[in-house]
Amino acid sequence: MTTDGTVAGIWIYPVKSMAGAARERVRLTPTGPEGDRAWTLVDATTDEVVRSKHAPGLTGVAPTGDPAADERAATAVLGRPVRLRAVEGSGADAAAVHLVSRQAIDRAGAGDVPEGCSAEDPRANVVLDLPDDDERTWVGRTVRIGTAELVVTRTPKHCLGVYAEVRQPGEITVGDAVLL
Template structure:
């Protein structure tokens, strides 16, 4: 395992960690929070709010720390209000708990619209598989075609784990298999469709690269959906803590 990570607040910067603990529902802490347009009763999505990518969200000893590119910070406890709101997330309802704290005001200012921070149930605002894997060979191939560093590409594609495997797109052949990740084990369920979000700079959130076009130049689209695919989704079979091998 050469990289592990997730975003504590849905849509914000994908954070790298030394280890990720997998529960039966997926990575502990992954998208534990999200932002809500209360008036529209919708969970904010990166594809519609790309500037979310520029927001760094990190759990802190007293709750949650939010940092903006401007240097503005909101840090403090995330306190339940005892108010639940059912919102739409990709066409399905999800019950969320609205939270008090300093974060919502700062994020509303950044996004230019009123939003509220909310607590999500495990897997509640996860689009597809609980766990996503990408092989190092896949990132190396795409790096050679885009000129972007592998670390940059890993942050753009936002996999839970980058697995050391030399063959480009080796993970495609894992669908249907179980894969050991240290003490944990996952079952690979499907390949992952990709959209223009991967063209956002993983630090600034600005568009400018042509990663999706580079992928389209050599990867066939899915016959059934027409999607471009990279990486695989998985479900947890055996929970455990997966550590990054810093010697790899």
């Protein structure tokens, strides 16, 4: 394996559709980063899941870890009562881990962005610094970061970066080498 770059940032999204929280390190499990998308918001009247694409203001609300406070904050933004529900299994919609490089974010800022994607907030778990590579070429390859091993499965349709599954659980830390 050769060093291809480094981990520039780690993010988890404790409540789906709400703001993320930066972490210095995280453990990757078979279902993704510990604590990532562990909760979802549901409409208190209909019990339907509330999604950020229909309520974009939620992505600016930072979860506090206090369920009652988080419910009040989301209710205030939405103008209707919502409650938190624990997610069973993986809370990720597409893959266990979403990787994106700073270079992809820069390209998106310059106009090279898939339709429906946000260059400002790609909602990725791991932000990479890849001075000499493009993560989109990694599909089908194995990537080692820290003590974890990932298999890159595909590029997202409407997001930057790539999706990966966890082959070997382990811990990753900001500054870790990215090995291919």
